[in-house]
Amino acid sequence: MSLDALFKEVRDATPLPSGDLMARVLADAEGVIATREAEEVARINALRPKQRHPVVAAMVAALGGWRAVAGLATAGVAGLAIGLGAPMTVTTLATGSYADSAASYETTSYSATTYATGESGNALDDLVPSFYDLASEG
Amino acid sequence: MxxxxxxxxxxxxxxxxxxxxxxxxxxxxxxxxxxxxxxxxxxxxxxxxxxxxxxxxxxxxxxxxxxxxxxxxxxxxxxxxxxxxxxxxxxxxxxxxxxxxxxxIAEPEDERPSQDAVLMQRQRVDALQVALDSLPDRQREAVVLRHIEGLGNPEIAEVLDISVEAVESLTARGKRALAKALASQREILGFENDGS
CATH class of the missing domain: 1.10.1740.10 (RNA polymerase sigma factor, region 2, helix turn helix motif)
Known part of the structure; x- marks a missing residue:
């Protein structure tokens, strides 16, 4: 028998993999796929914006969505600015004392003379006390 | 998909x-x-x-x-x-x-000659495995890839990261060494050194 014939015999006698080995190899493949899928899910979740708390989401929805909430927020900030900028006016309007002073305002506030001399108590800076401060800053 | x-x-x-x-x-x-x-x-x-x-x-x-x-x-x-x-x-x-x-190097489990063809074949395969195991690593890898796995020399060169000429040299030396190692068992195995 030649060496080449011996090689052929060895080729024919090559051991076949056991069922256990095939199962282990397939299990490894499954594990690699599962790991890769988990990593992909984690990567996508990391890229996605964080989910808001359901209570917050429900409140926003009840108020009419984010546009309505933005409008409310703007109105709130504007109200706060007015309150801080002209507290006396807000107090006057809130307490109803504006009506009492309206008569004297009618008769005297638009008088060019009195406005110029500053004698009237209902000048522009009475209604908006911080007007001149704002004007000087602007 | x-x-x-x-x-x-x-x-x-x-x-x-x-x-x-x-x-x-x-x-x-x-x-x-x-x-x-x-x-x-x-x-x-x-x-x-x-x-x-x-x-x-x-x-x-x-x-x-x-x-x-x-x-x-x-x-x-x-x-x-x-x-x-x-x-x-x-x-x-x-x-x-x-x-x-x-x-x-492991020895074949049973070196006694047998008339049974299957046992004879088993002995020959075992003897070749023992002879392969006695080769230097690179020679064994080249011979197995060339003569048992059936790869071409360029592919073997790629596997072993050596030149094609080096593969040819390794397989030639490997075959000579195998023939020499198996020569002592020629009578038992019916092996002939064909000089290749």
Missing amino acids: TMPFDALNDVSDEALLISFGNGDREAARALTMRLTPKVLGYSARLLKDRAEAEDVAQEAMLRLWKIAPDWRQGEAQVSTWLYRVVTNLCTDRLRKKRGKGLDE
Whole structure:
């Protein structure tokens, strides 16, 4: 028998993999796929914006969505600015004392003379006390 | 994309590997059926221990699964890549064994001549395995890849990362060494040195 014939015999006698080995190899493949899928899910979740708390989401929805909430927020900030900028006016309007002073305002506030001399108590800076401060800053 | 299993026979290893990289479990099955026997056969020729050869086969296939998403098309054949991985894994194991002084060549279990053809064949296969084990690592790898796994010299050169001329030299020297090692058992095995 030649060496080449011996090689052929060895080729024919090559051991076949056991069922256990095939199962282990397939299990490894499954594990690699599962790991890769988990990593992909984690990567996508990391890229996605964080989910808001359901209570917050429900409140926003009840108020009419984010546009309505933005409008409310703007109105709130504007109200706060007015309150801080002209507290006396807000107090006057809130307490109803504006009506009492309206008569004297009618008769005297638009008088060019009195406005110029500053004698009237209902000048522009009475209604908006911080007007001149704002004007000087602007 | 998932392909039906019975439609995968004509699909190349590379296409299956890329499909597996995209999460196709059927491609994993097809590759396992196709490549595990090759990988085990080669590792069993390089290592004497069957359990160890199975471990190497499993490890090589695991490395294949892991590299699948990053596989570069057209750069290498999947089988060539696997043979290289198995070669390296076996070399590592053999080196560790030698470090522990365990590299003793196993003798055939039964050297008595038998008239039974099956037993004779078994003896011849065992004798060749013993002779292969006695070769230097590179010679053994080249001879196994060329004459048992049936690879061409260019592919072997790629697996072993050497030139084609070096492969030719290794296989020629390996065959001569095998013939010499088997010469002592010529009468028992019916082996003839054909001078090749």
